[in-house]
Amino acid sequence: EPEVTQTPSHQVTQMGQEVILRCVPISNHLYFYWYRQILGQKVEFLVSFYNNEISEKSEIFDDQFSVERPDGSNFTLKIRSTKLEDSAMYFCAGGGFQNTEAFFGQGTRLTVV
Amino acid sequence: SQQGEEDPQALSIQEGENATMNCSYKTSINNLQWYRQNSGRGLVHLILIRSNEREKHSGRLRVTLDTSKKSSSLLITASRAADTASYFCASYQGNAGNMLTFGGGTRLMVKP
Numbered sequence: 001e002p003e004v005t006q007t008p009s010h011q012v013t014q015m016g017q018e019v020i021l022r023c024v025p026i027s028n029h030l031y032f033y034w035y036r037q038i039l040g041q042k043v044e045f046l047v048s049f050y051n052n053e054i055s056e057k058s059e060i061f062d063d064q065f066s067v068e069r070p071d072g073s074n075f076t077l078k079i080r081s082t083k084l085e086d087s088a089m090y091f092c093a094g095g096g097f098q099n100t101e102a103f104f105g106q107g108t109r110l111t112v113v
Numbered sequence: 114s115q116q117g118e119e120d121p122q123a124l125s126i127q128e129g130e131n132a133t134m135n136c137s138y139k140t141s142i143n144n145l146q147w148y149r150q151n152s153g154r155g156l157v158h159l160i161l162i163r164s165n166e167r168e169k170h171s172g173r174l175r176v177t178l179d180t181s182k183k184s185s186s187l188l189i190t191a192s193r194a195a196d197t198a199s200y201f202c203a204s205y206q207g208n209a210g211n212m213l214t215f216g217g218g219t220r221l222m223v224k225p
Contacts, residue, residue: 004155031211033213035215042201042215042216042217042218043150043156043201043215043218044215045212045213045214045215048207048209048211048212048213050209050211055207055209055211056207056208056209056211056212058212089153091155091156093156093213098205098210098211099143099144099205099210100161101146101158101161102156102158102213103158104148104155104156104157105155106154106155107153107154107155109153
């Protein structure tokens, strides 16, 4: 069964460093999403991506964040200068059609020290 | 603003009992979805109910939707220890309708 793959599963980085979180969505999906979940808290929407551009973004998704789908397969989330409060699980998700179910990856645990 | 709010925040039951979780939302929806998350893992889609549907079943899951009250409920019948997880309702929001927004979740513990 196709699945969404995220790498790495865990990343530790120094405050102020850039990180890139990678996702390989299901091949025929058209809509892509990034979410953040701070430990024990709710799942927060960051950004949605469709037709090679950002469709929606939340207040969390400020200038420190960017997304790319450079080669039609990988979908990346970049945080330019990490802060301690960026420590969280980051989930990638995708969907085949608008307003349908989303398929999630297993997440990347980002720890900023 | 919070679109979906689940109630209760935590629920502890014995195996074999039924578990009911509720979700309230604020704005109009095309559909409402329920997801499950095991501790530290990704979310798994359980069921989607469209705005013109009132009830939907999938195995031991039963979902209801009341658009007049802007609320939905998820019932898990004959619960098992393996049902222990967090359950979230979600709906699409935003100007382009591509912001799948989750509620705070209900943490369900099923004791064997």
